[in-house]
Amino acid sequence: MSLDTPEMLEIPDGTENELHELFHQRGWGDGLPIIAPTRNRVEEMLSISEGLDPDEIIATLPPRSGIATRRMIAINAVMAGCKPEHLPVLVSALRALNSPEVNLRGVNATTHCVAPLLIVHGKAAKDGHYNSGLGAFGPGNVANAATGRAVRLILHHVAGASPGIGDASTQGSPAKYSYCVAENLDSSPWGGYARSEGIDAESAVTIHCGEAPHNVHDMESSEPSRILDKVASAMTSWGQNNAPISQGEYFIALCPEHAATCASNGWSRSDIASYVFNKAIVNVGEARKAFELRAWAPWQHALKDSDTMPMTEKPENIKIFVTGGAGKHSCVIPSWGMTKSVTVPVAP
Amino acid sequence: MEIYTPNGNTGEPERSLSPPLPLLTGLSLGILDNTKPNAGVLLDRLADRLSDRVGLKIGLTETKNAALAAPTEVLNTLSKEVQVVLTGSAD
Numbered sequence: 001m002s003l004d005t006p007e008m009l010e011i012p013d014g015t016e017n018e019l020h021e022l023f024h025q026r027g028w029g030d031g032l033p034i035i036a037p038t039r040n041r042v043e044e045m046l047s048i049s050e051g052l053d054p055d056e057i058i059a060t061l062p063p064r065s066g067i068a069t070r071r072m073i074a075i076n077a078v079m080a081g082c083k084p085e086h087l088p089v090l091v092s093a094l095r096a097l098n099s100p101e102v103n104l105r106g107v108n109a110t111t112h113c114v115a116p117l118l119i120v121h122g123k124a125a126k127d128g129h130y131n132s133g134l135g136a137f138g139p140g141n142v143a144n145a146a147t148g149r150a151v152r153l154i155l156h157h158v159a160g161a162s163p164g165i166g167d168a169s170t171q172g173s174p175a176k177y178s179y180c181v182a183e184n185l186d187s188s189p190w191g192g193y194a195r196s197e198g199i200d201a202e203s204a205v206t207i208h209c210g211e212a213p214h215n216v217h218d219m220e221s222s223e224p225s226r227i228l229d230k231v232a233s234a235m236t237s238w239g240q241n242n243a244p245i246s247q248g249e250y251f252i253a254l255c256p257e258h259a260a261t262c263a264s265n266g267w268s269r270s271d272i273a274s275y276v277f278n279k280a281i282v283n284v285g286e287a288r289k290a291f292e293l294r295a296w297a298p299w300q301h302a303l304k305d306s307d308t309m310p311m312t313e314k315p316e317n318i319k320i321f322v323t324g325g326a327g328k329h330s331c332v333i334p335s336w337g338m339t340k341s342v343t344v345p346v347a348p
Numbered sequence: 349m350e351i352y353t354p355n356g357n358t359g360e361p362e363r364s365l366s367p368p369l370p371l372l373t374g375l376s377l378g379i380l381d382n383t384k385p386n387a388g389v390l391l392d393r394l395a396d397r398l399s400d401r402v403g404l405k406i407g408l409t410e411t412k413n414a415a416l417a418a419p420t421e422v423l424n425t426l427s428k429e430v431q432v433v434l435t436g437s438a439d
Contacts, residue, residue, distance in 0.1 A: 007353045014349035028354055037352045065359040072356040079354060106415040157355040293383060295413065338415035 005055065006072060011036070027162060030152060030177060034079040045074040048084040049091075049348045058091055059098035062105035064160025068094050072158060073150075080150035085128045086143055088348040089205055090150050093118050095347075096207040097151075101340040107209045108161035111168045112241055114336035115175035117208045117251070118151055119321065121194040124203030124346045125182040132182035134325030137213060148180030175212040184322045187256035189263030193321040194343050196269060201345035208251050208319070208341040211240060213331035216258075224262040227330075228272060232279035234332040235311050243282070244291040245337030246300055246313040252276070253331045255324040273318040280311045295337065369432065377404040378430030380422070382414040387437035395434055404432065 011018050019036050023029040035041070046054050054071040061068055070091060077090055097104055097116060107114050120130045120143075131141035138144055160166035169176070185192050194204035214234045218227045235242070235250055242248040252272070254262070262272055285305030287294070294300075297313040312318065319341060324330075369375065377398060379391045388409075398404045407430040412418040426433050 006356050008350050009353055011349040011351060019349075019351070036349060037354060038349060039352070042352055060359045066355065067357045067359050069356065071352075072354075075352045075354050103416065105417075110415065153354065160355075293385060338413065 006069075006075070008039070028157060029079070030149065030156065032177075034153075035081055037075040037078045041078045042071065042074050045078050045082065045084050045087055046071065048087050052348060059094040061094075061098070061108075061155070061159035063109055063166045064158070066158035066160055068154060068158050073154060076153040076157060077146075077150045080153050081142065081146040082150050083128075083142070083146075086147045086150075088203075088346050089118075089120055089124050089128060089130075090147055090154075091348060092205045092344055092346045093147075093151055093207060094154065096205060096342040096344045099207075099342040099344075102207060102209060102342055103339045104159070106338050107336060108155060108159055108166055109168055110336065111170045112336050113169055113171055113173040113175070113211060114209050114241075114339075115173050115179045115212070116151060116155075117175070117206075117210055117333060118148060118180040119193070119206040119208070119323075120147075120180065120182045120203075121192055121205065121343075122183075122185065122201070122203040122346075124205075125185070127203075130180075130182035132184035132323050134327075136181045136184070136323045136325070137331075138178070144180045144182065145178050148178030151180070152176055152178060173212055179212075181253070181323050184256060184324065187259065188322040189259055190269050190320075193319070194345075197343045199343050199345055203346035204343055205346060206321075206341055206343040208249065208333065208335070209339040210249075210251065210333045210335045213253065213333050216330040216332060217328070218258065218330075219328045222261060224265050224267045224272070225275065227258050227261060228275050229279060231330065231332060232276045235276065235280040235334070236282060238290050240334040241337035242311050242334045243287065244293060245295040245335075246297045247295065247317070248312055248335035248337040248339075249317045249319060249341055250276075250312060250335065251333040251341070252318065252320045253323050253333065254320060255327060255330045256322055257326070257328050258330045259322045269320045270315070272320055273315045277310050277312070277315040277318055281308045282311060283307075284309050372398070372432065373403040375404055375431040376407040376429070378407045378426045378433045379409040380418060380426065380433050380435035381409055381411045382435065382437055383411050384414045384437055387414075390437050391434050398434075
């Protein structure tokens with residue numbers, strides 16, 4: 001199904017000030033300067049999808065039920081500063097966000113500080129010049145910054161996730177400006193993340209709706225357990241939504257050096273997930289004292305106050321990928337909770 | 349300079365509100381509690397006020413997760429058992 005071409009607006013003097021004033025008045029944009037989405041720029045953005053219907057509906061986004069066509073995605077991509085080679089990644093990210101298990105209505109509307117993290121895998125990461133090395137979470141790379149920003153602009157403009165209207169986030173988050181990273185496939189001892197999730201494609205994207213990264217610093221360990229004890233520590237705090245919501249996932253973004261330490265000791269992805277599942281535990285009585293509102297698995301309700309329990313209900317909720325450059329800092333990205341990550345192949 | 353607008357069209361809403369009822373007196377009232385802290389307190393008190401003022405009969409209370417849509421069985425139960433539902437409360 002496709003839609004008609006969207007409305008166009010005349011900017012009489014065509015100045016940047018006039019453009020930004022118009023966007024400000026209409027509640028558009030993220031507060032930063034934007035690039036004018038002129039017909040020529042949007043056509044150039046769409047040129048990478050030649051032969052495909054620009055007005056095909058890619059996603060219908062809550063809470064506004066906004067329709068994201070390929071052209072509408074391209075308009076916001078231009079505004080964010082994307083290049084044409086980023087458009088297939090962005091279109092694929094919108095398909096992932098549209099998956100029911102993401103629960104985008106809740107993600108957009110909650111008081112929590114959640115933002116969709118976009119992880120780019122494989123050939124698309126190289127072709128689009130996404131940064132998977134030093135400083136992968138930013139700043140400084142056009143692909144990461146602009147693609148992540150375009151996701152946010154689409155959620156703001158098309159989905160209606162505007163602060164105070166469709167987005168009730170109490171404090172917001174810097175991750176709501178732009179939140180995109182590439183997987184460091186060359187430094188991943190276990191192969192690509194997408195293939196570990198059963199996606200057999202040369203390029204893929206993952207959407208994980210979570211908090212901004214929580215740092216894990218370990219400069220000295222030569223065995224996995226000492227590093228992963230710190231990962232488990234970062235996973236075990238009462239402030240994150242995973243604490244009262246047992247179905248929540250964790251993404252662990254290991255730096256290449258921490259990943260190499262684990263792999264050289266013979267640890268696989270599932271070994272790491274099993275270990276931190278068993279180490280990121282809390283006292284049940286303390287959890288009951290901390291939260292009156294608990295979304296737990298049935299078996300957790302049967303536990304005694306003196307028992308311990310893991311921060312998430314199963315090891316499969318712990319997802320591991322490699323990103324970053326030299327140094328010994330990894331991070332944990334807790335979930336909003338009532339959402340599941342989705343990985344899809346990149347398709348234009 | 350001419351630019352595209354960045355928000356586009358909207359699709360059909362997934363749900364629409366029922367038309368307002370002309371008279372509440374004598375109707376049965378259900379509560380759909382989203383289980384957020386104090387939602388039950390707020391909705392119970394509002395139900396009591398409505399019962400006192402316009403003679404609504406308080407029926408059953410159902411619960412749902414605040415972050416998810418109400419399950420179909422909950423909606424079916426409410427639609428069979430009551431004619432008016434009170435819901436909606438955040439943190």
